[in-house]
Amino acid sequence: MFNFYPYTENREKFSRALLNAFPFIKKETIGKSLVGRSLEAFTVGNKSKRIIMVGGVHGSEFLTINLLFNFLWDLCLSYGDGREVAGIKMKRYLQRRGVTFVPCLNPDGTDINLLGYTSAEKYAGLVEYICPHTCNWQANARGVDLNHNFPANWEVIHRREEIMGICSPSNTRYGGKSPSSEPETISIMNYIISNDFGRCYTFHSQGREIYYDFGEHTPKDSPTIARLLSKTSGYTLSAPPEIADGGGLKDWFIQRFHRPGFTFEIGKGINPLPLSDLEEEYKILQKTLCLGVIV
Numbered sequence: 001m002f003n004f005y006p007y008t009e010n011r012e013k014f015s016r017a018l019l020n021a022f023p024f025i026k027k028e029t030i031g032k033s034l035v036g037r038s039l040e041a042f043t044v045g046n047k048s049k050r051i052i053m054v055g056g057v058h059g060s061e062f063l064t065i066n067l068l069f070n071f072l073w074d075l076c077l078s079y080g081d082g083r084e085v086a087g088i089k090m091k092r093y094l095q096r097r098g099v100t101f102v103p104c105l106n107p108d109g110t111d112i113n114l115l116g117y118t119s120a121e122k123y124a125g126l127v128e129y130i131c132p133h134t135c136n137w138q139a140n141a142r143g144v145d146l147n148h149n150f151p152a153n154w155e156v157i158h159r160r161e162e163i164m165g166i167c168s169p170s171n172t173r174y175g176g177k178s179p180s181s182e183p184e185t186i187s188i189m190n191y192i193i194s195n196d197f198g199r200c201y202t203f204h205s206q207g208r209e210i211y212y213d214f215g216e217h218t219p220k221d222s223p224t225i226a227r228l229l230s231k232t233s234g235y236t237l238s239a240p241p242e243i244a245d246g247g248g249l250k251d252w253f254i255q256r257f258h259r260p261g262f263t264f265e266i267g268k269g270i271n272p273l274p275l276s277d278l279e280e281e282y283k284i285l286q287k288t289l290c291l292g293v294i295v
Contacts, residue, residue: 002073003278006056006065007114008037008107014069015040022076030102031187034141035121037107039187044075044101045094051199051293052192054102054249057147058138058172059109060272063281064203067266068103070282071289075099086287093294100197105184105249108141113272126169135171136271140184143169144176147204150189151179152214152255153246160243175247188249193256200253200261201292205273207265209238214246214254214261222260225295229262233288262292 004010026043055064077083078090111119117127123141139145148157158175166174180186212226230237250261267273267281
């Protein structure tokens with residue numbers, strides 16, 4: 001169980017450790033953040049038929065980064081020597097369907113939470129102005145909430161933001177001046193479009209809930225898969241609050257590809273959840289994550 005503060009330096013160290021331990025991993029840099037931090041993807045298993053798992057979308061939800069790195073490590077162990085993960089021999093399933101991990105889509109926001117506004121570099125003044133004292137920073141370095149920035153009912157979400165008085169860069173829930181305005185959003189969209197992912201899982205915190213629906217494009221088999229994931233994890237099947245119903249990665253994936261997409265809201269409490277919660281949450285989700293690969 002790896003439980004580390006996932007700021008940039010530690011992510012880079014762990015990335016090197018992964019590649020040294022498991023040379024069969026495929027690592028890609030899929031883009032850069034506003035400040036220039038690398039957005040990295042790691043693939044284990046079948047590279048021609050894959051699903052994708054994305055964490056660290058919100059800066060204060062760094063528990064998701066740790067969760068995905070731990071699951072990636074365990075899958076690599078299984079793929080390498082056939083050992084079990086949650087009582088399941090995952091190697092044969094990974095030979096059939098690979099998994100691509102993007103553990104941290106928002107490295108700037110994560111570093112702002114863990115290291116303070118100076119880590120935003122040229123955007124430090126803006127971040128300090130928005131949050132002169134410590135706050136729950138979900139956005140990227142420009143004050144745009146990436147999970148409100150995808151072109152999936154963006155206009156509807158934008159109007160809801162304005163009604164709430166969120167009309168300019170903020171630590172949360174500001175979707176930007178236009179959909180897909182942020183380099184992090186564009187990078188993950190282009191990467192997904194360029195690859196034939198059969199399914200998309202995104203990870204947030206908190207609430208121990210699973211979201212799977214996005215209007216008329218929700219695949220017919222999504223409720224069945226969602227019920228299985230819910231039963232295995234004990235997470236509740238739910239719908240996001242109205243202010244967050246649209247504009248997200250899961251929403252865009254379903255709308256764009258008409259394929260199953262799921263959001264996990266991991267853990268319970270107030271963000272940022274402490275890293276001490278990781279071991280319990282990973283234990284709860286480990287088998288469910290395996291089933292997410294298998295089904």
